[in-house]
Amino acid sequence: MHESNNNGHDKKILVIGLGQIGYSNAEYLRSLGGLRVDGFDISEKAVERAIKDGIIDKKAADFAGYDYYLICISTHQPNDMFTPYQDGIMEVAYRIATEGRQGALVGIDSTIPKGTSRKVLALLNHKMHVVHVPHRYYGPEKKEHGVNQTRVIGGCEPCCMAEGKKFYGQMLGIPLHEVSAIEVAEMTKIVENSYRFLEIAFAEELKMVSESAGIDFDELRKAVNTKWNIKILEAREGIGGHCLPKDTEMFLSVAKNALDSSIVSAAKMVDHKYRFYLSQKPIAPQVELGKAKTEL
Known part of the structure; x- marks a missing residue:
C-alpha cells in the first residue's frame, strides 16, 4: 500500500471517466486507503467494472458535494480515435460549474490542447481551482511508472497551483514538477x-x-x-x-x-x-x- 502525507478521510473525490486513465487513478487512490472515491462514466460497463474491482465506492448520481474532481475522459472523437475532440471536456466542466461545490479543485488529467484549461476556468467563473496534471502511466511497469511517478503540474492561478500541490503532492504523495504556466503543462x-x-x-x-x-x-x-x-x-x-x-x-x-x-x-x-x-x-x-x- 502506498502512503500519503494527508489522510483526507473527510474529503470526497470524484473520478470522471473510468477508462485507462481514470481506472488507474481510482486504483491508485484506493491503494492509499481511507479515501472516499466515487466514479462516473457514460459507459455503465466501465462503472460496473470499477465497482466490481473495488476501486470506487459507487457511481456518482450527480456532481454535487465533491471536494476534488479528476477529469480523466478520452479526448478523441467517439468514432475516430485518431482525431482530437474537446467537447467532452467542456461538457464535464459545464456540469461541474452547475452542480459542483464552490472552492473545489478540478484536476484535468486528460491530454488537452493548449488553452483548454483556461477555457474550463472561465466556464467555472473561477469559483473552483483548476490545475492540469497530465497523466503518466505504463501498465506493465506500474510500480515504477504508475500514477505516482513524477508528474508535471500547472495551475491557472497561484491559488489553483497551491490547492493542486496540496492534493496531488501532499495528499496523494505524487512527486510533482511545477511549471510556471498551465500552458506549459498542457504542451x-x-x-x-x-x-x-x-x-x-x-x-x-x-x-x-x-x-x-x-x-x-x-x-x-x-x-x-x-x-x-x-x-x-x-x-x-x-x-x-x-x-x-x-x-x-x-x-x-x-x-x-x-x-x-x-x-x-x-x-x-x-x-x-x-x-x-x-x-x-x-x-x-x-x-x-x-x-x-x-x-x-
Whole structure:
C-alpha cells in the first residue's frame, strides 16, 4: 500500500471517466486507503467494472458535494480515435460549474490542447481551482511508472497551483514538477507523445530503407545502438493506439502558427507509407507446430 502525507478521510473525490486513465487513478487512490472515491462514466460497463474491482465506492448520481474532481475522459472523437475532440471536456466542466461545490479543485488529467484549461476556468467563473496534471502511466511497469511517478503540474492561478500541490503532492504523495504556466503543462503530454511518434517513425523509415538496400534492419539497429547515446526503436505494425496519433494532431495545431511544414507531419506520412509497405509484403507461410519437416 502506498502512503500519503494527508489522510483526507473527510474529503470526497470524484473520478470522471473510468477508462485507462481514470481506472488507474481510482486504483491508485484506493491503494492509499481511507479515501472516499466515487466514479462516473457514460459507459455503465466501465462503472460496473470499477465497482466490481473495488476501486470506487459507487457511481456518482450527480456532481454535487465533491471536494476534488479528476477529469480523466478520452479526448478523441467517439468514432475516430485518431482525431482530437474537446467537447467532452467542456461538457464535464459545464456540469461541474452547475452542480459542483464552490472552492473545489478540478484536476484535468486528460491530454488537452493548449488553452483548454483556461477555457474550463472561465466556464467555472473561477469559483473552483483548476490545475492540469497530465497523466503518466505504463501498465506493465506500474510500480515504477504508475500514477505516482513524477508528474508535471500547472495551475491557472497561484491559488489553483497551491490547492493542486496540496492534493496531488501532499495528499496523494505524487512527486510533482511545477511549471510556471498551465500552458506549459498542457504542451507537456502533447510533446512527449509527438517525440515518441518521431522516434518510431524513424525506425519505420530506416526499416524500409534498409530492406530496399539489402541490409538486415535488425542487425543494423543493434549495431547502431551500441553507441551510448543512440537507441533506435523497433519497427512493428505501424503507430496505433489512441494517444500518439491524436496527440500529434494537437501538436500540429500549435506548430502551424509558426511553421509552414513540420517534421511531425513528415513522420505521419512515413507511418502511412510504412503501413502500406507492410500490406504489400508477402505473408510468410505458417507451419503447424509439430509438423515441420527438417532436412539434414
